Amino acid sequence: MELKRVVVTGLGALTPIGNTKDEFWEGLISGKSGAAPITYYDAEKFKTKFACELKNFNATDFFDRKEARKMDRFAQYAMVAADEAIEDAKLNLDEVDKLRVGVIWGGAGIGGLETFQNEVLNFAAGDGTPRFNPFFIPKMIADIAPGNISIKHGFMGPNYTTVSACASSANAMFDALNIIRLGHCDVVVTGGSEAAVTIAGMGGFNAMHALSTRNESPETASRPFDGTRDGFVLGEGAGALILEEYEHAKARGAKIYAEFVGGGLSSDAYHMTAPHPDGIGVVAVMKNCLQNAGLKPEDIDHINTHGTSTPLGDVAELKAISEIFGSHAKNININSTKSMTGHLLGAAGAIEAISVILAMENGVIPPTINHTTVDESIDPELNLTLNKAQKRDIKVGMSNTFGFGGHNACVVFKKLD
Structure with missing residues (x-):
């Protein structure tokens, strides 16, 4: 079929x-x-x-x-x-x-x-x-x-x-x-x-x-x-x-913002509220998403992370991104729009997907604001789009969303061919 x-x-x-x-x-x-x-x-x-x-x-x-x-x-x-x-x-x-x-x-x-x-x-x-x-x-x-x-x-x-x-x-x-x-x-x-x-x-x-x-x-x-x-x-x-x-x-001649090309789900199977420190569930969900969409890691231009501003969660997610994307990770514009909106809990996935789609339409990555102090446990080569929006031609954008209970979801959008 x-x-x-x-x-x-x-x-x-x-x-x-x-x-x-x-x-x-x-x-x-x-x-x-x-x-x-x-x-x-x-x-x-x-x-x-x-x-x-x-x-x-x-x-x-x-x-x-x-x-x-x-x-x-x-x-x-x-x-x-x-x-x-x-x-x-x-x-x-x-x-x-x-x-x-x-x-x-x-x-x-x-x-x-x-x-x-x-x-x-x-x-x-x-x-x-x-x-x-x-x-x-x-x-x-x-x-x-x-x-x-x-x-x-x-x-x-x-x-x-x-x-x-x-x-x-x-x-x-x-x-x-x-x-x-x-x-x-x-x-x-x-x-x-x-x-x-x-x-x-x-x-x-x-x-x-x-x-x-x-x-x-x-x-x-x-x-x-x-x-x-x-x-x-x-x-x-x-x-x-x-x-x-x-x-x-x-x-019907509709305006098309983007093609929704795939998604993925996984579970941490680890703890009620804390992420797995090595981000294994996050690795799995991004891998599942790429496979479902028929994409390769090097196809991704932008990731709006779950990035909640918690000590454990941010590090675990970035470790997972480095593992999945390897040397390409440094070429991806990574951000967290929660730095501006706060964490909208059940609405976060939708709002952050909309951010990815609008970033794709406008060729601009929204910033991760309020960054003043380097975290030594985060890879300095990652482009976290800190404090200022960056222009970028985005062909494929991804959004990660995770929930208490170890629920992980990932969606990915592509400019229409």
Whole structure:
């Protein structure tokens, strides 16, 4: 059976450095930091008092108040990003066969955490009578985001959520790729969303010592590959991509951003939260991705790393890149856009794939910002695109995304021949 070709025809982004695809790109190439003191609640007693929140996002700009109250923030973000991607793709919803349009979404690393938190706190503050919001469960469940997207637009193809912690949206994208490759759909809306900047989210990550505590300088706290990095910065938002079968896209005259040529998955099988120190799972996932795409290591021009700014994870990933790519590794523009957006957990894979695609379209690699101190355990010959964007003709770009539980996902895009 000959596999169908899959292309990207629409993008949508809602991020801490820009609330549209174009604003996101401008934030990336200018090296903008999305980190700032938390505004959603009083964080004074928390170890970490900052995060990468969305700026100037008002749900009522997109939904009426009644509709907005029925959705957790992560589902609102998903709807907004998906709508932008659908509009960007110029899909004619009156003509497309909606039985062959699916929605496969990275179901957030955590889901409707704020909804769960608030309902439990309200119950605990009461007299013990179970007065719960009737929308508690449908607001909280991780699969509600693709459900809401399909209900709004009438998309009746495959509709589900993937959950693999921070690898969730990259997993969703790979599933969507294969659904189209196999001929089951003409179009799939895919991506991921997250809204974990909450009392429970920040408190939980602080308890496991995962977050940076650079409270005196939030904007410089996310510093992947830097010798003084001390943990990741939590972010929120959503990224959406319209994937389309190539002939279907060509027939309707769609703009094609890139061809989605392959993906890979693997497991560290090592530890609940820590990466394998030698990056063996990361080696496996990149190897699987290259094989799936029919590419050689020397074909890769750019890698947007998982690069969370944790002491262990950054080193393990770069070791794996050196092992897979050998002498070619020094020719690759490596970066981590988490230095600007923070870590969007379940939305990270989608947002970072969008960064790769836009870098390919514009011929510019966004920088890894906030680098001041060399880490002696990192190969100095690697080009980590430090502090300033670099021009580059990118023919093939890759994105890595890893999640707690040892979940690894890798996707790769190519300029259309």
